[in-house]
Amino acid sequence: MISDEVRVRFAPSPTGFLHVGGLRTALFNYLFARNSGGKFILRIEDTDRARYVEGAVDNLITTLRWAGLDYDEGPVVGGDFGPYVQSERLAIYKKHVDVLLEKRVAYRCFCTPERLDAMRKEQEKKKLQPKYDRTCLSLSENEIEANLSAGKPYVVRLKVPDNVTIKFSDIIRGDVEFASERVDDQVLLKSDGYPTYHLANVVDDHLMNISHVIRGEEWLSSTPKHVLLYEAFGWELPKFAHLPLLLNPDRSKLSKRQGDVAVEDYRDKGYLKEALVNFVALLGWNPGDDREIFSLSELENEFSLEKVNKSGAVFNVEKLDWLNFQHLRSKPGDEVLDMLKEHLAVSGIDVTRFRDDYLKEVITAMRERVSFIKDYTGKSPYFFTPPTEYDPAVIRKRWKPESADYLKRLAGEFSALDNPGKSDFENALHRTAEELKIQNGDLIHPLRLAVSGMGEGPGLFDVVSILGKEETVRRINAAVERIK
Numbered sequence: 001m002i003s004d005e006v007r008v009r010f011a012p013s014p015t016g017f018l019h020v021g022g023l024r025t026a027l028f029n030y031l032f033a034r035n036s037g038g039k040f041i042l043r044i045e046d047t048d049r050a051r052y053v054e055g056a057v058d059n060l061i062t063t064l065r066w067a068g069l070d071y072d073e074g075p076v077v078g079g080d081f082g083p084y085v086q087s088e089r090l091a092i093y094k095k096h097v098d099v100l101l102e103k104r105v106a107y108r109c110f111c112t113p114e115r116l117d118a119m120r121k122e123q124e125k126k127k128l129q130p131k132y133d134r135t136c137l138s139l140s141e142n143e144i145e146a147n148l149s150a151g152k153p154y155v156v157r158l159k160v161p162d163n164v165t166i167k168f169s170d171i172i173r174g175d176v177e178f179a180s181e182r183v184d185d186q187v188l189l190k191s192d193g194y195p196t197y198h199l200a201n202v203v204d205d206h207l208m209n210i211s212h213v214i215r216g217e218e219w220l221s222s223t224p225k226h227v228l229l230y231e232a233f234g235w236e237l238p239k240f241a242h243l244p245l246l247l248n249p250d251r252s253k254l255s256k257r258q259g260d261v262a263v264e265d266y267r268d269k270g271y272l273k274e275a276l277v278n279f280v281a282l283l284g285w286n287p288g289d290d291r292e293i294f295s296l297s298e299l300e301n302e303f304s305l306e307k308v309n310k311s312g313a314v315f316n317v318e319k320l321d322w323l324n325f326q327h328l329r330s331k332p333g334d335e336v337l338d339m340l341k342e343h344l345a346v347s348g349i350d351v352t353r354f355r356d357d358y359l360k361e362v363i364t365a366m367r368e369r370v371s372f373i374k375d376y377t378g379k380s381p382y383f384f385t386p387p388t389e390y391d392p393a394v395i396r397k398r399w400k401p402e403s404a405d406y407l408k409r410l411a412g413e414f415s416a417l418d419n420p421g422k423s424d425f426e427n428a429l430h431r432t433a434e435e436l437k438i439q440n441g442d443l444i445h446p447l448r449l450a451v452s453g454m455g456e457g458p459g460l461f462d463v464v465s466i467l468g469k470e471e472t473v474r475r476i477n478a479a480v481e482r483i484k
């Protein structure tokens with residue numbers, strides 16, 4: 001009997017980076033476990049030695065932790081059902097294969113790769129479904145013994161029952177049926193003694209008491225093989241939930257060709273983990289209303305497999321950017337301050353030149369305008385270094401022959417102010433415009449260009465009061481010299 005306790009697992013193969021699709025699978029498992037008070041387990045499926053990548057396990061664990069998806073059992077943290085790395089469980093698989101051989105629901109196959117290859121080519125030519133032709137199923141005990149004592153390499157295959165309908169029910173897709181005719185006598189144990197994915201996956205899900213198998217739709221076609229294996233062992237099936245495919249905006253399968261797929265690429269580009277997790281949660285799940293912004297703990301409260309839909313989920317990077325904006329905007333100021341300082345340091349800007357109060361004012365001014373921390377230097381570099389260039393398009397549009405003289409007058413007015421605040425600068429500008437009998441705009445636009453080098457940004461008097469009187473006057477004087 002599978003216990004009533006929810007136990008789910010994320011079972012990646014360490015073949016490189018964590019794919020965003022993998023993050024989605026991990027997240028849905030994590031959320032389901034947290035939502036139902038169950039356990040979230042990490043299991044490393046590393047039995048395909050040809051695809052193994054050095055360092056991939058560490059990378060996976062680091063990335064999961066970065067995203068905040070802490071697991072209850074798994075490598076490093078341990079647990080009662082370990083080891084959690086399949087290459088450390090080879091003896092367990094061997095023992096289970098022996099059980100199946102004993103029960104005669106599996107058989108040894110001594111066919112050479114060359115023979116299998118020729119067989120497959122022949123089937124292709126005849127337009128038949130590629131399937132093992134069961135030559136070794138009819139070997140006698142004596143023949144098997146002779147092969148074994150001759151040291152012939154072999155694999156172990158599952159004997160798939162003839163003419164049955166393999167049925168299982170999937171929480172997301174409903175009832176699913178496959179004809180056993182379409183299922184190959186799959187290899188369970190390879191000639192190198194390693195189990196295949198199918199065997200190791202089923203044995204471990206059973207031994208680790210997994211209650212729900214939640215994984216990507218690409219594994220749906222493997223599930224009938226797993227169901228047959230559970231039946232061969234006489235084990236109860238876990239519940240299955242196959243998550244919808246991830247699609248590019250053109251509805252093709254999400255691939256590297258159309259953009260980044262590694263979680264670390266997004267992290268390195270400056271996406272917040274809060275935004276990425278929120279975004280990935282919405283790939284196939286929604287809360288049943290139009291809310292879109294969620295923290296991880298809100299997701300833990302809200303998530304249910306019943307609200308996961310089966311149609312493909314489109315991966316829309318603009319939505320991710322928007323979520324990044326939303327999450328960055330709602331972050332506490334101190335946290336943004338730390339991130340900004342780190343970003344400035346990495347960008348080679350001497351952070352010690354700026355007081356925290358100064359940076360906090362910059363953050364307040366820019367909060368509604370930045371989607372990424374890097375936008376602080378990208379969109380408002382002038383808070384960190386005086387402009388040395390002035391946007392030529394803005395000069396053409398806003399800089400008149402008289403502008404230099406007007407600005408000199410304004411600089412004079414500003415200089416005379418005593419410890420001015422935002423409204424003092426504003427009043428001084430209005431007064432100057434009145435005295436010169438010009439529009440406010442005749443001063444505002446050249447002033448913005450002078451202090452920032454740009455034509456747009458947050459409120460001009462915010463900018464000027466953040467920069468302060470001396471710096472503003474210095475920048476006006478420099479601009480008057482440089483802009484012709």
Ligand code: GLU
Binds near residue numbers: 011045197219
């Ligand atoms: N090792 C498989 C993978 O890489 C696990 C699939 C499953 O969850 O059963 O995704």
